[in-house]
Amino acid sequence: MRYNKLFNSLKERNQLAYIPFLLLGDPTEELSLKLIDTLVKNGADALELGFAFSDPVADGPVIQAASLRPLTNGFYVDAGFKLISQVRAKYPDLPIGILTYANLVFAPGIEQFYDKAARSGVDSVLIADCPVEERDLFSAAARNCSIDTVYIAPPDAGPSSLELIANYSQGYTYVLSRKGITGTENSQQETGTDLIEQLKQLQAPPLVQGFGISKPEHVLQAAEAGVDGIITGSAIVNLINEHYNTPDKMLDLVADYAKTMSDAAHNARHQLKMVHTIEKGSNYVDSGNNQTAAAGNGTAS
């Protein structure tokens, strides 16, 4: 429901969603809450919150390193749900997604996990190591607790997988920018408009792109490709890794960063429109049509 509302209202404003990712309890419980406040204050439209796991196979060095802090502090899943309850109380309309690994859902009992998620106010769960083909293990429990299940659409998915992903993903569809694991080193976006077109044709829920997005220009590329939102993960976690010993500075940097990226997401389509108008304008000039001289001047510099 909350995702629906969000994407509808963003659509009206012709904006992309900005969804930052954080590890729960990182660097401490208290600072984790402050970081979340900072993100919301600076334009986050929804949150993707991760539970630290001992064996995060989908994560690169940045999130691996960060995971050690909550794990060392004994900040596990139950503590994470408690923290989410507090966030939910503060922000009743904010969509909150969980990003986690299968064993953390399985170990406490699958029903119990989803029940706790629902009680703490979670909207969606994405299990990084559960492809849509293995959905049966978790889907009944999720459905019973009215939790959305989000699936990932990767670059090389075959047509039958894509169809399943489009059919079963709820809330939104997580579109991978590229192959590989989380991290900002490789920001080359491989996901063509092809995958995005296919997902749209299959009427997948709103497309949110993640992996390797760390700069405003990546947001523009994503908007150009036609997605409805973007996720940044490692970029913020990296700021935490570098500055968790100086919390005020860390919060300032995260605030600046979130502001930059949310502005980029919220303005991307307008910016693209301008670029396109200008390009069109220059075409007109080329073809001898001087109606759009102003735009033509713009591109001549």
Next chain:
Amino acid sequence: MNQKVNAPTQFEFDGAYIGQFGGQFVPQLLMPALQQLNKAFEASLVDNDFQTELKRLLKEYAGRPTPVTECTSYARINQSRIFLKREDLLHGGAHKTNQVLAQALLAKKMGKHRIIAETGAGQHGVATALACALLGLKATIYMGKKDCDRQAPNVFRMQLMGAEVIPVDNGSASLKDAINESLRDWASSYETTHYLLGTVAGPAPFPKMVRTFQKIIGEEAKQQMKELIGQLPDAVIACVGGGSNAIGIFADFIKDEQVRLIGVEPAGKGLDTNAHGATLLKGHEGILHGARTYVMQDKEGQVQESHSVSAGLDYPAVGPEHVHLMTSGRAEYVSVTDEEALEAFQELSKSEGIIPALESSHALAYAKKLAAESTEPLNILVNLSGRGDKDLAHVMSILNSSN
């Protein structure tokens, strides 16, 4: 045929699962790679050229069949007889070479020119390095930093054969973490790279595929036992890390219900301590490295570090088929401590002139216990999964420091 055998399909894989265990719990991103591999694997089973080439390599390059040797004095208690399936004599020094040659051929069929692999004891890494050298493939081996130190000779062996060895220093710096790193590499490299997983763990099709390419151990041994004693053994014993040498020797005996199948897990410093790797005996159902299986973990699902004196058994999960064999009651699982394994290591060396791998020493130690506890003479078949050369420096330093 034995009448008591349950439904004949009970011990076969059904798709990605055996019983309720197994599956493909990997990032969606890796599914195309697994689907491609599964297709290539299933096709290879009916591909005569592939099977002929594999057979030829196993015979002419790797030295199959390996013999079965009866011990002259080791564990000759109560007139029991101990037979060793000599995988230590296979080229590379362990059973690992069997299935590595097969997967390397598959990789070539799939047009992949680079191989990644994890290794614990270094035996799987050595097998991968030799196969890649032979077949002209590029090898990258991930190995826990801790294991690089305690299995140093194998690191050099791999490098000599042209493989790149990358020490993994995160997590527990052992086998589990080497698998994590391999999966991470594969997530961006799968188009050109095959992940040559070394045991019957991991996502489908690995558990079934590795079993298929290792079951030659039991097929040969069964025939050899018939020739040697005119009957099947009373018990078949193997150590269990991920579980490939055990499945390899068990597979062909599963339908022979009168044969006890016994897997030996590492009890490390004792099952009542935290320092062991007895996943089946002390772990709980969970999901790790792509499979629904047993995992050593805490209540909230964080994976615990395992411990064993032998790097190859130092793994906090286990292949899903072993969970099925245990929960269905077809196989038994027991454990042996570091100390008992070290004793067997020395005893077999002295009594038979065979230096066993520390991993295999666990199976040997239990064979002796079984013989001692039995009221009747038993014919016991032990999978001597590898030779102990790689362990010499490690064992020497342990023995020196305890004197």
